[in-house]
Amino acid sequence: MKIKQLFFLICLQCFTVLMAQxxxxxxxxxxxxxxxxxxxxxxxxxxxxxxxxxxxxxxxxxxxxxxxxxxxxxxxxxxxxxxxxxxxxxxxxxxxxxxxxxxxxxxxxxxxxxxxxxxxxxxxxxxxxxxxxxxxTFPCNYADTVSFVMFNDIHERYELFEKLCKNTGFNKTDFVVFNGDMSSYLVDEARLFHGYIDVAVKEFAKETPILFAKGNHENRGVYADKLCKYYPASEGRFYQLYKYGDVCVIVLDCGEDKPDSDIEYAGLANYDSYREEEARWLGQVLETKEFVDSRVRIVVCHIPFITGDWHGCLHLKKLFLPLLNSVKIDLMLSGHTHAYSFHPADAHCSFPTIVNDDETVLKCEIDSENIKIRIVDQDNRLVAEHFIKIISK
Ligand SMILES: [Fe+2]
Incomplete structure (x- = not known):
C-alpha cells in the first residue's frame, strides 16, 4: 500500500472515531x-x-x-x-x-x-x-428566614473560591450573590468557566441560583461584551431588582472606576451615561409596588459609595445616594477595596455599608427582626459579625 493511501486510511479512521465520540x-x-x-x-x-x-x-x-x-x-x-x-x-x-x-x-x-x-x-x-x-423558585410571601452568601473579588482564584465554598452550607442558602470582580479580565469562555464558574457549578450553582452584580473588572477584556450571555438578566443590563418573599435585593452595576477617557479603557468606556440611565431606572424602581411593599431592602453594588475618591465612586455617590437616602434602605453590600470595612449610617448616608474582603465569604441571614452578617475566611475563622436591626418603613 502506498504511503499516501495509508495516510488517507488513518485520517479516515481518526475522523470516524472522532465522529463516533x-x-x-x-x-x-x-x-x-x-x-x-x-x-x-x-x-x-x-x-x-x-x-x-x-x-x-x-x-x-x-x-x-x-x-x-x-x-x-x-x-x-x-x-x-x-x-x-x-x-x-x-x-x-x-x-x-x-x-x-x-x-x-x-x-x-x-x-x-x-x-x-x-x-x-x-x-x-x-x-x-x-x-x-x-x-x-423564590417565594412571594414572607419567609421566616432568608439566607444568602456573597462572594466578591475572587479574580479567578478558583482554589481560594473553592476553599471559601467548603465553609458554606449551601443546603441552607436560598441564593448566592456574586458581587463583582469574580473575573479579572474576560478573554474567552474557557477562562470564564475555569476562573470560577466551574467551581460554582461543582459546589452549589446546579441547585442554588446566582444573583450576579458586575464589577469594574468584568468590563475589561475582548470577551467582556459576551458576559450578558452567561448572566442573561434583563436585556443585557446588569442592574436588577429581585424579590425573595418580602426581602428586596437591588443589584446595581457600578460601571468602571476611573473616568471613561482613561487610557486603560482603550476608548471603549461609556459608563457615565450608562450609570445615568441606571439612575433613571433606580428612581422608577423605588416607586414600584414591589419595592414599596418590601419589609427588608438590601442594595448590592461592587464599588461602595461611602468610601473612595475615584471617579466611578464619586459618580455613583452623586447619582445613587440621594435616591437611596430618600427611602428606607437596611443595608448596602460592596467589595472592590479588597479589605473589610464597616460604615454605619450617618448624616450623609442613611444606611450602613459593609465592604467584604477579597478573601472572605459574607453570610447573611434575615429573620423577622434582624439582618445577621457573618464574615468568614478560608480557614473558617470569623472575621466580623454584625446584627442590623430591621427598621420598619
Ligand atoms: Fe473592583
Missing amino acids: DIKITHGPYLCNMTQDEVSVIWTTDKPALSWVELAPGDNQSFYATEHPRYYETIAGRRLSTSTFHCIKLKNLKPGTRYNYRIFSKEVRSWEGSGKVLYGNTVASNVFRKKPLSFS
Missing part, C-alpha cells in the same frame, strides 16, 4: 436570574446541539415515573440547534415551589441539503444513579 456536557449547568416564576439554566457542550430541560415536581417520585414537559431555547418560535452554549429560560413556574429538572443535549451532526438535520447522540444529566437536580 459521544457528545459531552463541558460546563454547567448553573442557575441564574431566579425570580418568583422564572429561572435560567445554562450549560455548554463540546458539539452543537438541540437542547432542552425537562421539569418535574420536586418530590421524591422517580424521574422515570412519567413523561415531563420540555423547555427549549427558541427565537421567534424556532428551537436553537447550532450552538454549543445552551441557555434555557423556564417560565410560568409557581412561586416558592420546589422542582426537579434534567438537562438534555442532542448533537446536531450536520445539515444536509436545504434543511434536513442529521442528529447524533443525546447526553443528559444523570437521574439513574443520582438524584435529579432541583431548585426552588
Whole structure:
C-alpha cells in the first residue's frame, strides 16, 4: 500500500472515531436570574446541539415515573440547534415551589441539503444513579428566614473560591450573590468557566441560583461584551431588582472606576451615561409596588459609595445616594477595596455599608427582626459579625 493511501486510511479512521465520540456536557449547568416564576439554566457542550430541560415536581417520585414537559431555547418560535452554549429560560413556574429538572443535549451532526438535520447522540444529566437536580423558585410571601452568601473579588482564584465554598452550607442558602470582580479580565469562555464558574457549578450553582452584580473588572477584556450571555438578566443590563418573599435585593452595576477617557479603557468606556440611565431606572424602581411593599431592602453594588475618591465612586455617590437616602434602605453590600470595612449610617448616608474582603465569604441571614452578617475566611475563622436591626418603613 502506498504511503499516501495509508495516510488517507488513518485520517479516515481518526475522523470516524472522532465522529463516533459521544457528545459531552463541558460546563454547567448553573442557575441564574431566579425570580418568583422564572429561572435560567445554562450549560455548554463540546458539539452543537438541540437542547432542552425537562421539569418535574420536586418530590421524591422517580424521574422515570412519567413523561415531563420540555423547555427549549427558541427565537421567534424556532428551537436553537447550532450552538454549543445552551441557555434555557423556564417560565410560568409557581412561586416558592420546589422542582426537579434534567438537562438534555442532542448533537446536531450536520445539515444536509436545504434543511434536513442529521442528529447524533443525546447526553443528559444523570437521574439513574443520582438524584435529579432541583431548585426552588423564590417565594412571594414572607419567609421566616432568608439566607444568602456573597462572594466578591475572587479574580479567578478558583482554589481560594473553592476553599471559601467548603465553609458554606449551601443546603441552607436560598441564593448566592456574586458581587463583582469574580473575573479579572474576560478573554474567552474557557477562562470564564475555569476562573470560577466551574467551581460554582461543582459546589452549589446546579441547585442554588446566582444573583450576579458586575464589577469594574468584568468590563475589561475582548470577551467582556459576551458576559450578558452567561448572566442573561434583563436585556443585557446588569442592574436588577429581585424579590425573595418580602426581602428586596437591588443589584446595581457600578460601571468602571476611573473616568471613561482613561487610557486603560482603550476608548471603549461609556459608563457615565450608562450609570445615568441606571439612575433613571433606580428612581422608577423605588416607586414600584414591589419595592414599596418590601419589609427588608438590601442594595448590592461592587464599588461602595461611602468610601473612595475615584471617579466611578464619586459618580455613583452623586447619582445613587440621594435616591437611596430618600427611602428606607437596611443595608448596602460592596467589595472592590479588597479589605473589610464597616460604615454605619450617618448624616450623609442613611444606611450602613459593609465592604467584604477579597478573601472572605459574607453570610447573611434575615429573620423577622434582624439582618445577621457573618464574615468568614478560608480557614473558617470569623472575621466580623454584625446584627442590623430591621427598621420598619
Ligand atoms: Fe473592583
